[in-house]
Amino acid sequence: MVSVTRAVFGDLPLGAGTVEKFQLQSDQLKVDIISWGCTITALEVKDRQGRASDLVLGFAELEGYLQKQPYFGAVVGRVANRIAKGTFTLDGKEYQLAINNGPNSLHGGVRGFDKVLWTPQVLSNGVEFSRVSPDGEEGYPGELKVWVTYTLDGGELVINYRAQASQTTPVNLTNHSYFNLAGQGSPNIYDHEVTIEADAFLPVDETLIPIAVPLGALFTLCGYERLMCPLPPSDCKRLKKAGHVSSMYQLCPAQCLAYREVAPVQGTAFDLRKPVELGKHLQEFHMNGFDHNFCLKGSKEKRFCARVHHAGSGRVLEVYTTQPGVQFYTGNFLDGTLKGKRGALYPKHSGFCLETQNWPDAVNQPHFPPVLLKPGEEYDYTTWFKFSVA
Numbered sequence: 001m002v003s004v005t006r007a008v009f010g011d012l013p014l015g016a017g018t019v020e021k022f023q024l025q026s027d028q029l030k031v032d033i034i035s036w037g038c039t040i041t042a043l044e045v046k047d048r049q050g051r052a053s054d055l056v057l058g059f060a061e062l063e064g065y066l067q068k069q070p071y072f073g074a075v076v077g078r079v080a081n082r083i084a085k086g087t088f089t090l091d092g093k094e095y096q097l098a099i100n101n102g103p104n105s106l107h108g109g110v111r112g113f114d115k116v117l118w119t120p121q122v123l124s125n126g127v128e129f130s131r132v133s134p135d136g137e138e139g140y141p142g143e144l145k146v147w148v149t150y151t152l153d154g155g156e157l158v159i160n161y162r163a164q165a166s167q168t169t170p171v172n173l174t175n176h177s178y179f180n181l182a183g184q185g186s187p188n189i190y191d192h193e194v195t196i197e198a199d200a201f202l203p204v205d206e207t208l209i210p211i212a213v214p215l216g217a218l219f220t221l222c223g224y225e226r227l228m229c230p231l232p233p234s235d236c237k238r239l240k241k242a243g244h245v246s247s248m249y250q251l252c253p254a255q256c257l258a259y260r261e262v263a264p265v266q267g268t269a270f271d272l273r274k275p276v277e278l279g280k281h282l283q284e285f286h287m288n289g290f291d292h293n294f295c296l297k298g299s300k301e302k303r304f305c306a307r308v309h310h311a312g313s314g315r316v317l318e319v320y321t322t323q324p325g326v327q328f329y330t331g332n333f334l335d336g337t338l339k340g341k342r343g344a345l346y347p348k349h350s351g352f353c354l355e356t357q358n359w360p361d362a363v364n365q366p367h368f369p370p371v372l373l374k375p376g377e378e379y380d381y382t383t384w385f386k387f388s389v390a
Contacts, residue, residue, distance in 0.1 A: 002026050002125040002152045009034045009041075010062030017117045019062055022127040028155035029387055036065055037074035037114035038129045038148045040177050042341075043157070045387045048314030053183035055315070057351045060341045069338055071176035074114035075148050075161075076107035078133055078140050079371070080174040081293070081327060081360035084209045088363040090141065090168060090372070097139040102207045107176070109138030113146070114176070126151030126158075135166065142167035144373075156386045163379035170363040171373040174323075175383070178331060178351030181310035181317060185344030189330065189352050190279025193309040196272040196328060198294035200262045202359060208291055209361055210261050261365070262295055270294070275309070278330070278352075289332035289349060293325045293359050302384070306354050309390060320384040321356040324369040329353040356383040 002024060009021040019036045030052070032042040041059070044052045058072040059065055065072070086097040086105035098109035107114065118129035126149060133144040143166040151158045161173040180186050202210040265271040269285035270292065282289060296305060305326050306319040319326070329352065336347035362371035373379050 004122055004125070004127065006120075006122060009036075012036075012062075012117065013066075019117065020120060022120065022122070022150075024126055024150065024152045024157075026152045026154055029152055029157060031150070031152065031157055033127060033150055034062075034065070035118050035120050035129060036062065037116065038118055038150075038175075039065060039075070039114070040073035040150075040175065041065075043177070043179075045155075045315055046389065048389045053313070054341065055179050055181055055184060057178040057180065057184050057340055057344075057346050064338075064340070070178075070333065071107060071114050072340075073177045074175070075129075075173060076176050077113040077146070077171065077173040078108050078138065078144060079105075079170050079172045079363070080107055080176075080355065080357045081172065082106050082207075082209055083170075084207075084361050084364055086139075088170065090170075090363075093141075095139055095141060104207055104209060111138060113173070118148070123149070123151065125153070140169055142169040142375075144169060144171065146173070148173070155388055156384055158382060158384050160382045161379065163373060165373045165375055165377075165379075168372055168374045170371045171379045172358040172362070172371055173379070173381070174327075174355040174357040176353060176355060178334075178346075178353055179308070179317060180351045181308060181315040182313055184341060184351070186350065187347065188279070188349045190277070190282075190349065191310065191312060192278050192352065193275045193311065194272055194278050194281075194328075194352075195275045195307040196294050196326065197304050197306065198265060198273070198296055198326070200264050200295040201268075201270045202261060202293045202295065203263050204292060204360075210293070210359070210365065261367075265294075272328075275307075282330075289330035290328045291330070291332055293327050295359070296321070296324055296326060300381075302382070305356060308352070308354075314389045316388045316390050317354075318386040318388070319354050319356065320386065322381050323356040323358065323383065325357055325359045327353065327355040327357060327360070329355065356381075 005023045009019045024031045030044040043056045046052045083105045086099045097105040118131045121128045128149040130147045135143045145164045147162040149160040205211045305321045308317045331351045334346045336345045359368045362368040
């Protein structure tokens with residue numbers, strides 16, 4: 001049994017509208033979602049002792065979400081993640097988007113889907129939000145009708161995203177909640193145990209755009225002086241020919257001419273197929289954190305994506321999705337300057353995101369999963385966040 005209640009959350013400046021809050025509650029889960037950005041503002045789950053805590057970073061008042069802040073709990077789009085240099089070409093026409101993250105466009109631009117008021121409709125077990133993104137909004141072509149639906153089923157929060165376009169346009173939607181299974185306001189996520197069911201990931205450059213890396217050559221992941229070859233030496237023909245196959249860290253004796261953007265996780269810091277304790281793992285590999293796309297097995301069927309376990313509380317989050325990728329982000333850019341719920345400050349690594357989505361910069365990478373939505377087609381993806389206690 002799920003109850004849905006509706007209340008006013010706050011009024012936008014200059015009479016721009018009223019933001020409403022919808023509280024979805026089952027016997028295992030309580031979730032607050034507002035109509036500004038389809039934003040999850042609170043998510044309460046009990047620990048093994050039966051004590052409930054709010055597990056998402058965010059604000060108690062609307063003003064917090066109207067200030068500059070890192071997309072806490074919001075739906076982002078029209079295209080989530082980064083588009084290199086904010087440009088792409090479609091049917092011979094070049095489109096220029098807003099540049100809002102270094103040299104790139106991030107999460108839909110300056111006024112993306114997280115910064116608009118959505119129209120709500122209450123359901124028996126949740127709430128559906130809808131809006132029409134006009135042709136040319138943030139530089140994107142075509143009118144886009146969008147529906148985001150949140151429903152509860154026991155301990156599972158289900159998010160479905162649908163969209164229809166009047167002309168061909170890139171679409172990539174996700175939710176940007178920051179979780180801390182110890183409870184929001186806890187200082188870090190180092191004691192969280194993380195598993196991601198992915199055999200490959202996307203190496204990135206210093207602006208976090210996927211890059212092609214030379215196979216069998218030494219390269220730097222994320223610019224943090226952790227040098228690794230993306231392939232086992234046995235898979236590199238040049239290393240094998242040179243007889244240097246004994247170590248992952250051998251420098252290729254000849255320039256490798258083959259390049260690959262999709263790198264196997266095997267033997268790297270990105271191999272999270274077996275559980276790792278996050279703090280120890282970052283320390284072992286001298287990493288600043290994760291902000292990378294993990295490539296999931298290609299299928300639009302529901303499949304297991306990730307699991308996070310917090311031993312102290314016993315809480316477990318499992319993520320399932322129909323999307324081709326998940327961006328694992330460990331709050332590297334949080335800096336403690338934002339004051340959140342109950343006066344909490346959110347320092348670096350105080351929350352993590354599992355953003356199920358298409359791969360970053362897919363509109364400029366024809367061999368990545370398709371990101372273009374054409375007239376007459378429907379964008380339709382679902383993600384399941386399942387909470388339990390172990």
